[in-house]
Amino acid sequence: MAGPQFPERAPGTPDLADMRPDDWVARWLPSSWGPYARLCRLDRPVGTWLTLLPCLAALVQAADGWPTLFRLFIFSLGALLMRGIGCCFNDIFDRDIDQKVERTRFRPLTSGQLSLKNALWFVLAQLAVCALLLFALNEYSRWLAVALVPIVIVYPLCKRFTYWPQVVLGIGFNWGMLMAWSDTQNVVPPGAIAMWLGAVLWQVGYDSIYAYVDVRDDIKLGLRSTALRFADKGKIWISGFYVATVALWLYGGMSMGMDWPYYVVMAVIAGHFIWQMSVFSLSRPDRNFMLFRANMAVGVLLVAAALAGTVLQ
Template identity: 70%
Template sequence: MTSSASTPSPDLNDIVFDDWVERWLPRPWRPYARLCRLDRPIGTWLTLLPCIAALVQSAGGFPSLKRLIVFSLGALLMRGIGCTVNDMWDRDIDKHVERTRFRPLTSGQLGMRQAVAFLVGQLAVCACLLFFINGHSRWLALAVLPFVFIYPFCKRVTYWPQAVLGICFNWGMLMAWSDTRGALPLAGVAMWLGAVLWQIGYDSIYAYVDVRDDQRLNLHSTALRFAEQGKTWIGGFYLATLLLWTWAGHSLGAGRFYYAGMAVLAAHFCWQLAVFDLKRPDRNFMLFRANLWVGVVLIAAALGGALL
C-alpha cells in the first residue's frame, strides 16, 4: 500500500503549539501535560463516554454522582497512563513519524527518568480511586494493566494493536457493570465487545494517517492489514458493533428511544464510510474525532431507552 502524499503535510503533526497548554500552564508543566495528552482530550472522551453509557444502563437510569466522578477521573488518569507508557516505548520511533516527531520524550523535552516518575505518580493517584469501588471492580481494574503495558509492543509483532487498544479504552464499561450491579451480565459484555469493535473501526481510520511511516519502520497496524479494502473491513466492524449493541439493548428491555439511537448511529457510520478516503489523511483525522458523537448518542440512547 502506498501513501497518497508525496511530501509530508505539516497538518499531520498532532501537537498544536499555540494552545491553552502553551498559554496557561507554567513552562515546566507543559511537557507533562502533553505526555499524558491533556492538550488533546478526544482520547479521554472516547474512553469516558462509553463508560458513562454503561453506568446508565447498569443503573437503569441516572447513575450516582459518586460513580460519575470516580469513573470520569479513572478515564482521565488511565488514558494519561496509557499515553505515557506508549511514548516511553516509542520514544526512538516517534522521531521518524510525521505525526509524532514533536512529542515530549522523542523531542528531548523530557527524559526517561522524568517519564518514569510521572508514570508512577499517575498510577499512585489512580490507585486511590480503588477505595471508592467494590472488590470485584478492583480486580477488574488490576486486570487491565497488562493490556495497557503491552499495547505499545503489539504494533511490533501483530497487525491488530487496535484490538488491544480497544480492550483498554473500553474496560471501564465492564467495571461500570461490576461496580453498579456486582456482576457482569451477558448484555453488558456484549456492549463492551461492541465498543471494542467500534474502536477497531475508528482507530483503523486513524491508523491510515501513519501507513507510510509504519511501512518504513516495519511497524504493524490494521490499516496495513486492511490495505485497499479498508472501507469493507471498517464497515464490517461498524456493522458488528450495531448488531451487538442492538441485541444488548433488547436483552436489557430498552425502550424504543434506544433503537432510534441505534438508527442514528447507523446513519453516522454510513456517513463516516462515505467520507473516508485512504488518500486523505487530514480527512481521517476529522473522522476519528467525529466518533465523539457516537459516544454522545450512545449515552442518549441508553438513557432514553431506560427512562422512556
C-alpha cells in the same frame, strides 16, 4: 509479490503533528508543566472522551437511569488517568520510533522536553492516584481494574508483532464499561458484555481510520497496524466492524430491556457510520483524522441511547 500501494497524501494536506505550539497548554499552564500535560495528552482530549463516553453509557444502563454523582466522578477521573497512563507508556516505549514519524516527532520524550526518568516518575504518580480510586470500588471492580493494567502496558508493544494492536487498544480503553456494571450491580450480564464487545469493535474501526494517517511511516519502520492488514480494502473491513458494532449494541439493548427510544438513537448511530464510510478515503489523511474525531459524536449518541432506553421508559 508487491505489497499494497497506498496513494500519496493529497496536495495541501494540513500538518497533523501531535504537538502544537499555540494550544491551551502553552497558553495557560506553566512551561514546566507543559511536557507532562502533553505526555498524557491533556492537550488532545479526544481520546479521553472516546474512553469516557462508553463508560458513561454503561453506568447509565447499569443504574437503569441516572448513576450517582460519586460514581460519575470516580469513573470520569479513572478514564482520564488510564488514558493518560496509556499514552505515557506509549511514548516511553516509542520514544525512538517517534523521532522518525512526521506526526510524532515533537512529542515531549522524543524532542527532549522531558527526560525518561521524569516520565517514569509521572507514570508512577498517576498509577498511585488510580490505586487510591480502588478504595471507592467494590472488590469485583478492584480485581477488574488490576487486570486492566497489563493490557494498558502491553498495548504500545503490540504493533511490533501483530497487525491487530487496535484490538488490544479497544479491549483496554473500553474496560471501564465492564467495571461500571461490576461496581453498580456486582455482576456483568451478557448484555453488558455485548455492549463492551461492540465498543471494542467500534474502536477497532475508528482507530483503523486513524492508522491510515501513519501508514507510510509504519511501512518504513517495519511496524504493523490494521491499516496495513486491510490495505486498500479498508472501507470493507471497517464497514464490517461498524456493522458488528451496531448488531452487538442492538443485542445488548434487547438483553437489558431498553425501551424503543434506544433503538431510534441506534438508527442515528448506524446512519453516522454510513456517513463515515462515504467520506473515508485512503489518500486523505486529513479527512481520516477528521473522521476519527467525529466518533466523539457516536460516543455522545451512545450515552443518549442509554438515557433514552432507561430514563424515558
